[in-house]
């Protein structure tokens with residue numbers, strides 16, 4: 509049983525195709541919303557590894573060419589300094605660092621990919637109310653009163669996972685008091701396929717390059733300030749974003765959004781319990797600044813699915829504690845350094861005390877001078 513038909517739950521269900529298992533995927537939202545998810549403003553920067561996984565799952569082929577924008581270069585700016593720390597594909601043989609795809613298109617593509625999958629039952633329009641597991645198996649009670657039993661329960665029900673709580677798995681939860689506002693903005697200038705992350709004093713603003721001289725503007729401020737900006741009409745908001753971005757791409761105006769996301773990061777103490785596992789944001793809820801949440805979610809889903817498929821082929825228990833502990837160890841190794849590194853970065857770049865300002869100037873310049881640092885970051889972005 510998989511709880512949650514977000515991108516992680518859908519990808520996991522799809523990755524189990526061919527294992528010969530009966531799978532129930534339970535999603536609170538109705539099926540028509542899963543088939544045509546509304547725009548949510550998130551542009552997901554996918555690594556090469558994620559693109560390869562989505563291709564294997566049959567989801568990449570469901571995307572239209574206009575859904576995909578190449579990410580050719582990335583630069584980090586600090587305060588008023590004109591100095592930038594840039595990463596590109598030089599010497600890698602690739603022509604792009606990664607691909608940007610809207611989140612709702614990824615969800616739609618994955619939903620199409622699971623259509624007609626043998627052995628998969630989709631239960632939509634009703635959420636999971638209670639879960640319980642013991643050595644013999646797991647049991648789920650749906651909000652409409654139905655009860656389901658299975659050998660394994662997998663929670664993919666978001667960073668505030670209620671299933672995680674009911675399983676008694678503790679999690680580190682950091683509510684940051686800041687929110688992210690996302691909107692789509694056409695502009696006068698050409699972004700040249702370059703993504704910019706600008707840690708300015710008192711605000712963080714990112715511009716993700718989309719087709720047709722458009723960008724996804726991502727502004728992070730204290731939650732109250734974001735609420736105030738989000739209530740502006742689109743003309744005033746466009747002028748505000750142009751001003752806050754120092755008109756680096758000329759005049760901007762808003763054609764989609766704003767969408768507001770209060771920022772909270774989470775990391776579960778364990779990714780597994782008796783006959784249960786956590787995947788996606790339910791396991792690791794990343795800060796969006798390093799664009800790794802879904803990339804990691806996909807990687808974790810693929811890792812767990814592989815272990816389960818191998819066990820199923822051998823006729824072994826698909827929820828043995830050995831298998832689940834192995835999943836936890838592999839996914840912790842993949843996710844903990846990125847999670848911790850992202851926290852360090854966010855701390856360093858949002859601290860306005862003079863010592864922190866000096867430290868970030870020094871870090872940025874030192875990093876830019878060290879080819880190894882640049883290459884490591886580029887490789888992380890481009891993971892195969």
Ligand SMILES: Cc1cc2nc3c(=O)[nH]c(=O)nc-3n(C[C@H](O)[C@H](O)[C@H](O)COP(=O)(O)OP(=O)(O)OC[C@H]3O[C@@H](n4cnc5c(N)ncnc54)[C@H](O)[C@@H]3O)c2cc1C
Nearest residue numbers: 512514515516536553635636666788789799800801802803
């Ligand atoms: C602004 C922003 C930008 C981002 N950019 C990037 C990026 O560039 N790259 C990247 O890799 N990641 C990015 N992310 C992160 C990415 O969007 C998430 O990691 C990803 O959506 C998590 O997917 P998920 O399936 O785990 O959870 P979710 O998308 O939260 O889905 C959870 C699903 O579970 C369902 N559900 C919840 N409770 C129940 C229940 N009790 N019963 C049944 N169903 C239930 C919900 O309805 C939902 O459909 C970004 C996030 C934000 C906010």
